Amino acid sequence: MAPIVSVSNLSKTYASGFEALKGVSLDIEEGEILALLGPNGAGKTTLISIVCGIVNATGGKVTVGGHDVVRDFRQTRAMIGLVPQELTTDAFETVWNTVTFSRGLHGKKPDPEHIEKVLKDLSLWSKKDSTLRELSGGMKRRVLIAKALSHEPRVLFLDEPTAGVDVSLRKSMWEVVERLRASGVTIILTTHYIEEAEEIADRIAVINSGEILLVEDKKALMTKLGRKQLRVDLTQPLETVPDSLASYDLRLEGDGERLIYEYDTSAERTGITALLAAMAEAGLRLKDISTRQSSLEDIFVEIVEAGR
Amino acid sequence: MNIEAVKSIYFFEMARTRRTLLQSVVSPVISTSLYFIVFGAAIGTRIQEIDGISYGAFITPGLMMLTLLTQCIGNGSFGIYFPKFTGTIYEVLSSPISMLEIVLGYVGAAATKGLMIGTIILITASLFVDLSIAHPFVMLFFFVLTAVTFSLFGFLIGIWAKDFEQLNLIPMLVIPPLVFLGGSFYSIDMLPPFWRAVSHFNPVLYLISGFRWSFFEISDVNPLASAAIILVFLALCMSALTWIFRTGYKLRS
Ligand SMILES: Nc1ncnc2c1ncn2[C@@H]1O[C@H](COP(=O)(O)OP(=O)(O)O)[C@@H](O)[C@H]1O
Numbered sequence A: 001m002a003p004i005v006s007v008s009n010l011s012k013t014y015a016s017g018f019e020a021l022k023g024v025s026l027d028i029e030e031g032e033i034l035a036l037l038g039p040n041g042a043g044k045t046t047l048i049s050i051v052c053g054i055v056n057a058t059g060g061k062v063t064v065g066g067h068d069v070v071r072d073f074r075q076t077r078a079m080i081g082l083v084p085q086e087l088t089t090d091a092f093e094t095v096w097n098t099v100t101f102s103r104g105l106h107g108k109k110p111d112p113e114h115i116e117k118v119l120k121d122l123s124l125w126s127k128k129d130s131t132l133r134e135l136s137g138g139m140k141r142r143v144l145i146a147k148a149l150s151h152e153p154r155v156l157f158l159d160e161p162t163a164g165v166d167v168s169l170r171k172s173m174w175e176v177v178e179r180l181r182a183s184g185v186t187i188i189l190t191t192h193y194i195e196e197a198e199e200i201a202d203r204i205a206v207i208n209s210g211e212i213l214l215v216e217d218k219k220a221l222m223t224k225l226g227r228k229q230l231r232v233d234l235t236q237p238l239e240t241v242p243d244s245l246a247s248y249d250l251r252l253e254g255d256g257e258r259l260i261y262e263y264d265t266s267a268e269r270t271g272i273t274a275l276l277a278a279m280a281e282a283g284l285r286l287k288d289i290s291t292r293q294s295s296l297e298d299i300f301v302e303i304v305e306a307g308r
Numbered sequence B: 001m002n003i004e005a006v007k008s009i010y011f012f013e014m015a016r017t018r019r020t021l022l023q024s025v026v027s028p029v030i031s032t033s034l035y036f037i038v039f040g041a042a043i044g045t046r047i048q049e050i051d052g053i054s055y056g057a058f059i060t061p062g063l064m065m066l067t068l069l070t071q072c073i074g075n076g077s078f079g080i081y082f083p084k085f086t087g088t089i090y091e092v093l094s095s096p097i098s099m100l101e102i103v104l105g106y107v108g109a110a111a112t113k114g115l116m117i118g119t120i121i122l123i124t125a126s127l128f129v130d131l132s133i134a135h136p137f138v139m140l141f142f143f144v145l146t147a148v149t150f151s152l153f154g155f156l157i158g159i160w161a162k163d164f165e166q167l168n169l170i171p172m173l174v175i176p177p178l179v180f181l182g183g184s185f186y187s188i189d190m191l192p193p194f195w196r197a198v199s200h201f202n203p204v205l206y207l208i209s210g211f212r213w214s215f216f217e218i219s220d221v222n223p224l225a226s227a228a229i230i231l232v233f234l235a236l237c238m239s240a241l242t243w244i245f246r247t248g249y250k251l252r253s
């Protein structure tokens, strides 16, 4: 099946001369949830903005539903719903009016029943006559989602949807996302939290400094990246790793006062039990034990180095 | 053509007018009444007639133009500047809508509002003085064309402006002097020759003169020159707009 969104060799240099995207290529399949994962400034918003028509690309090509986003902007933009990163709202408008306005802008005939359903799905119905300045940040975020859903998009972009959002709203937001996916909507969300990508996405694309480092199925990626470190602090420093522990691939750090063991959390056997037993047998006295999840930063470093 | 979108923008903007009814409708009516009291009643007792027209009637077209120009520029610029300022412009830019349709929505609403207020001024004026319109179609020609042209001009200012100061610069600082010095309250025949010559460089003189001709068949300049001036200005605004469409100037980075 042809991808619903296809980005090829996309580049963007801002007027300031800053190169925000350096030849990005990415295909998004219809009906999937793709997380665009990357640190602040990676180029996530720039990428989304080009697909949606807010920013002009410097080079490359984007198609949505097979249509070019520049030449056939009417077809592509009618298909897309966008929830921006910033909470930008028209403070003096009512929820109902602003959501109705969005539907009209996208060329759809008025449909109060649909708007009512969207507002109810997002628990905004009781607020329909409130002006936006009366709403909390979390509710404003929901209004932005309602606006994006007002015209029944086939592709939904959520740019950092959980920034400044509390746990319960986050949960209800993921429920909405799940329901949309079940109805066939393709969802692309950006985030800089690896847990978030893990929680919701089918596939994860990692982006850094305007380059896509990898695109992979979530499960495969989590196995690959879900590494942990076991750090063992010793009471007596060691010169070398004892021979009896050679099979564990240990690393000595901190002037021999710390042993590092890397293991894979998703593996059947992590080898921790055996390792600790072997350490006791070798007569090592342990001061402290801690574990550490590889952070997004470690992962980036790892991916970047693997790419060399 | 995305008619739904044009309608959405147009009615959204008109709804804003309704919310700010007091400020947008009542205040021009009050200021016009004040002009009539001050200029019409006080000065009008000294200047009985100009070219056979009572002074109160004589100043009416100029007052309508003053309001029309400031209102249209103000509304045209605010309509597009405000979403730029709050960031809600993202939605317009990511909609299946061409620049032409954006302009139709915003400029259409600004012009409509200007015409409504201009009409209210005309009605208010007719309460103070006897008015007759000699050439209703010519009057409508100038009225509508001026509203559209200056709403478009306002739209351009709204795109260009990067803060509220720049936004207000032209409607507050440029337009009033041009209108006051453009023969709103006097005939330029009453000026010394030097100032009369200088006045001919003021484009607003042509607007007011042509508009006044449609009412009373008196004018400072040839009405055809007036029509030409407004058409030229409209053409200039349209070319600027075409350039903005092509480059995405200040809208799309
Ligand atoms: N209008 C702009 N002009 C110049 N640089 C910009 C502009 N918008 C974004 N950038 C820069 O481009 C880079 C990518 O930004 P962005 O796409 O917003 O990243 P992300 O959404 O991943 O945090 C950042 O370094 C940012 O400073």
Ligand SMILES: [Mg+2]
Binding pocket: A044, A045, A046, A085, A159, A160
């Ligand atoms: Mg961003």
